[in-house]
Amino acid sequence: MPNYLSPGVYVEEVSSGVKPIAGVGTSVGAFIGLTEKGTVGKATLVTNWSQYVSEFGGFIPSAYLSYAVYNFFAEGGTSCYVVRVAPEDAKTATYTVKDNSEDAVDLFEISARSKGAWGNRISFEIGRASNSTGTPEDLRFKLVVKYKESFDDEYTGDTEGEIVEIFDGLLMINIEEKINEVSSFVKVKVLRDLTSLEEMERVPVFNDSEEESAINLRNGADGRSAVKDYLNTETGIHAFDVIDEINIMAAPDVADLDGGRDIIIEMLNYCKQRGDCFFVADPPHGLTPSAVKEFKEGIGQFLGTNPLNSSYGALYYPWVFVNDPLTGKKKLVPPSGAVIGTYAYVDSTRGVHKAPAGTSDGYLDTAVGIERIITKGEQEILNPIGINVIRALPEGICIWGARTLSSDAEWQYINIRRLMMYIEESIDKGSQWVVFEPNDPSLWGKVKRNLSAFLTRVWRDGALYGSTQEEAFFIKVDEENNPPATRDVGQLIIEVGVAPVKPAEFVIIRVSQKTLAK
Template sequence: MPEYLSPGVYIEEFESGGVPVAGVSTSTAGFLGLAQRGEAEGLPELVTSFADFQRKFGGYLPENQFGEYRFLSYSVEHFFINGGSRCYVMRATPDDAKSSVNEVYDFIKFNAKNQGSWGDRIRILIVPSSKAKTQIFEDFENGQYKLKSSIGFNEGDIVEFIDGEVKQINKVIMVQDNLVTFEKPFEGEVIDSEILPTKLLYTKEINIQISYGDEVENYEKASLNISKSNFIEKLLKKSNLIEVKVDSDFIKDTVTPFLKFAGEKPDREKVWIDLTDGSDGSLDKLSPANFIGSDNGPGKRSGIKSFIDNDDVSIMLVPGVTDPSVQLDLIAHCENKANRFAIIDIPKEIKKVNDLKQWRNMFDSSYAAAYHPWVKVFDPVDKTNIFIPPSGSVAGIYSRSDNTRGVHKAPANEVVRSCTSLDCQYSKGEQDILNPIGINLIRAFTGQGIRIWGARTLSSNAQWRYINVRRLFIFIEESVKRSTDWVVFEPNDAELWARVKRSLDNFLTGVWRDGALVGSSPSDAFFVKIDNTTMTQDDIDNGKLICIIGVSPVKPAEFVIFRFTQFTAEASGE
């Protein structure tokens, strides 16, 4: 409580109402798969367009190298084509993938930022430069000189004194104001106090240009002085293309940075450095472990586990990877996080109904849905049509449906954009068998295009049969969770309970008005209970606030039935 120690008027503010509950996004997808480039460890990268994906992860992978593991790029492309707006992408790599390197020099090693043959197309241009220049005003002998300005000169810098055509190389030992001590005295007369001097002292650095296709990075005034802020290792940490490692044992001699690269050809004006020996890896070294990933702690996770720290993703998929171990791990990840939904691809070669039923028996989860068959799209690389897994397109449709209708609308009876045909066509009779067990078919209808014609999860529990019901609960639960942090450590009394209830009532009323809940009034659509009936004194003593929320979600009209009979005026008595 505030203290009042002298007479006066005091103004206080306090919060009496509930804090609004904001709805979370449900349309952000998380992709995992093989790519040309990109980090395979750490946090997934945000991608907002297919062009953005190409800049960060490269283009399409060749079929002859990775077969049906190559579909990440195609799936991300069709995610955006079908209405997706943003996603997070994580790269997986085979065990034998290697980064491109250059180990020509004993004092420095360049390597591509991450694995892949893409690094072999990186070129590095080195040219000499100078960060600072000045005049020498006074010679104190024994290598100590007073400079006009010592700004830009640091201990360990390699410098060059130029008097006409005469050049001398030296190293800075100590700097104190404008008094600088060098490794050795300069030869000859070095004093020049003229307004337009002819004798100048320069620091020696290099400019670096790194190019990869149309992507170019420029770093100016890089130094080999490890104590400087423009030390080459520190400067190139910003690079998206390469990494640099300097061996300090080989940079202690008095040689200018450029001459270290020019070597036996000191008259060169520039030096080109190429990286080699990069590898995308091979199919033989690819296993489910590469996609499942490893948990080596924050910032070091890979595969599916790299999405543990990402709370923005609400849809998860590993396009084209149909290994049961990977799919079961993906579903387990979604169930454990409880704030995302998995889209599963069925193996392309499985087409018979009995085989599909057998495949389906491996799964039972309300946090996943399966789609079949694969869809035919145009491949801009081979200039022909190919079949790709449907999960990327389906994720885009989820996003499109969420943004246009809401997460409560079943993402079905929606056109699959940029799809010319299907790998196989199933009949109504075959769907009569597959739909009840949770296999969502994509079908072509005369005059209506190619559409998703199923909205079921892979759950055996009838309460969680429909995708939109599970995703609506994810939306409500995650929205409440993220917007009620303010409640933690507040006094657990009736006043707090009333504020929490008011916040939840307002939020759920908005959800009901959007058409996500069944009922002619809010009281028919949901209830919020938070009082002495929902928690005991023991709960309160143990720091628990228990709130029970019930909602009545809308279910899709999956079976539309029109019943006909003959009608005559005589039969009706008119």
């Protein structure tokens, strides 16, 4: 309480005690898998396709992650985080530069910024600095790095497109500092001990003359061994641990991987442990309806593995055809990328409470075909066990299912699970101010007002069922659920109940004849 020592008018600013709860985001994607290039085991934010290509490269014929991210943005996604995994035998392209002395000692190593055959498309030239005096005493030199954007003849035969980086005025003592934190393509490692003046004054061999063309980095390789890093505690899925914003996750390259089903189970568990993320799984390609049922239930050819049973994930079948920007032909890909993009689009246009399915909200713009036509009778077998079928309908190729992988009827719908995740996380983040406040009826009233205001907005958006607030939700925080024994141990118990709107999955129209009275 301020002290007032002289007569006058005093204006004070006081808090209303109401701290509005803002809804959290629900449509940030998370992708993990094989890419052409990029740092391994680091979650990187990507907000458009061009940014993805700059960071991770283009399409790889033998991998699906790039196609998934491309379809994600094409279907309406706006931002995602990407983690690159790589085979153990993947190698970084390098070249060792020697000095111009008679001994030709190793001076420094130039290497691509990440593993993969992409680094073999990097070349470099070394020459005198632009403003060099040309005297032996002038030790400055210039490094020109060139990168061919297109794939080599193995893929398209196109070798056009080149990006150039120029680093001028270099010395042995500053080459790492000037290049490593600046270049998008290469890193430099000095191989000499620069504590002596003699070593600092060494100069690399120049190769910018007409007689000697640019030198390519060498021995970069994508690797052929099985990828085991998906579940690595640091470089695999746990690279997302430090990213709080992600909501929808996919790993499209896992679908056809040996042991991929076990990885899917671990990723479902990961999302459950986080409590704020939903995993969209892909089955292996080429499965019949009965085989994909076995895949989900862990029976038949998949006997000996656990069933896919989680409310924090969904399974979509079959795979879809897309137009391949790499070849111009149709390519069969896992559906998860397009599905997650549809999630994001529906979240922004209708809300997280709307099931991402149907002829409108489930329409897949990027799909030009499906691997297998699924009949209504086949879907009657798959839908009840939580396999969401992608159908070819007169309206187009559409998602025709909205169920989670859970066997619990309470959590069988995707939009219910994701709505509850949204409400829980929003309340969690919006109620942090309550911690350490005096635990008394005054606080209880403030908390109830804050939660009521937030849930009223959710109800008015159409996410909660009921014609009144009382029917849509309740909030209980009073003496009954916060007796002295509870307050004595520093706890504040808040009970919240909501009535989410469930999707009209089965529309039944009863038609009968009307008999006219005489």
